[in-house]
Amino acid sequence: MSKKSIYFNILMKRKLETLKEYLYLLAQNKLTFAALIIILFLIIIAIIAPIIVPFPSHIYGSVNPQDKLLSPSWTYLFGTDEMGRDLFSRVLYGTRISLLGSLIAVAMGLLIGVPLGLMAGFYGGFIDEFVMRIVDMFLSFPPLLLAMAIAAFLGPSLQNAIIALIISWWPWYTRLIRGQVVSIKEREFVRAAHAIGTPSWQIMFKHILPNCISPVIVQASLDLGGIILTLAALSFLGLGAQAPIPEWGLIINTSRTYFLKAWWYGIFPGMAIFIAVLCFNLLGDGLREVLDPKTKKY
């Protein structure tokens, strides 16, 4: 065994310990722990949805007029819709669309927003002014309204709805991270790094970014829920996913017509949205408690 492996073993062990500690702290809060379990469950469902759904053909097309608007039974756990499609299969598959959509939107938002905020805060001056005024412009619209306008402009489809969400969401991250960078930048270790000749990009990404990322993580996990909701809202308004995509918001939209005859039609996708959003919010709160030293309970 060389020296290298000894050092790296210790380091890995320590990192694992830190991770364990964070997980332990997360699990301390029962609600967060439950949310974490449910989210893991939802992710698994999203991944294996095409395999486990009882009626794969019902996800998109397939019309079975003889089975239309059946109430929940053992064959059709969540009942059927007006075209006789199994709602359980559709809602299950909808998990995949909603989670993936919101993950893409948040990831892209971070990818655009974080470097911009980092640059604005680090360089200051003109770059800061320029970026932050653009951000201010975006932030002066209510996010849902802006997303609606962009989605309407791009034309209604799932991809365009996600693009609209990215465009209306990145400024939040930029503003959040810029504020952090401005304060971290003045810390002694950043000046010290500068004094021993560390290049700017390394100071930005190695010294500043890791020190200001935790509020962004919290915000992103809260946003995962918020974006599921907004994506569903866009689809509900007809600006997002188009039939026959089994998007939760879209299913609720089509269920409006049968609201009095078939209660199960709107309730189950609504419950799905409710659970997903609630869990992400709980997880976000839990993460905040763990990551923010001010609320840390030891």
Next chain:
Amino acid sequence: MSNYFEIKDLKVSFKTSERVKNVLDIDKLNLHKGETLGVVGESGAGKSVLAMSILRILPSPPAFIENGKIIFKGQNLLSLKEKEMQKIRGKEISMIFQDPMSTLNPVFTVGQQIMNVVRHNKHLNKEDAEKEALRMIKLVKLPDAKNTLCKYPNELSGGQRQRIIIAIALSCGAELLIADEPTRNLDVTIQAGVLKLIDELKKELRITVLFIANNVNLIFIVSDRVAVLYRGKIIEVGTSQEIKREPVHPYTRRLLGITPVDREISNLIEADFKKKISSDDFECSYFCKCEERMEMCKKNSPILTKIGNTHWVNCHRVINREVNNESTSISH
């Protein structure tokens, strides 16, 4: 050897919305290779500004360097481009900061931080960087190097952290080390340890040290020569012995606590203080508090003048006395 490192007519000012305030005005200061020059002065004298302007890391919108030259190995640092300066920082001139508690990045282990610096500056691969990091940790005499490498800064004590910081500062082969109050937040025994370490490293690596502190006694322990800074001006330079045994500038004398207080003059000073007369109104920056002030101090700015082989001072009274002595000795 006198032009190893030299500061000439350096003027640094801070620009505020109201006025431009001159904070550093150094006519002449040089460092010989291999020596330790101590810079001492009260808070706000411009010690840190001096250190930071050498490395050109002063926050630039408020601070700007009006004119002057900082010559290091024949190169004027102030005329270098930022890119060239980047090559000087860390590799030629390095710096230790005041507060060991906040100078290390809290999210990385000590090893990661040393290795990061070494890898970037010496272009080593991971394995060599690790060996180098271990070597540096042993160099600063920390026990249990391997485990220390895997520790986060919050798990180390102040003294240990300061040693790590020294290790990082010296890891790229700097030959001039600027130590800006490296022992500020440490208790006395740890201070002694860090000072001893700096002294040993100086001999071992043959580096030159610019040691900044506001504690005169500390300065006398570590430095070969001492420069006294007051309100941005160097008022006395000499070897440690000279400054310690025969300080001549009234401020230095007071700093060392060897000036008897003259009632009459101190009343006068108090009266000045009540009238809100500021030193900015006079040419000699020490005028307001000086107990040996003269009429000419008001109007003429004293110049750093040689009074001994290695002893320079910036005071009219002392300079005049010297001149008189010389003239009397000639007439005899």
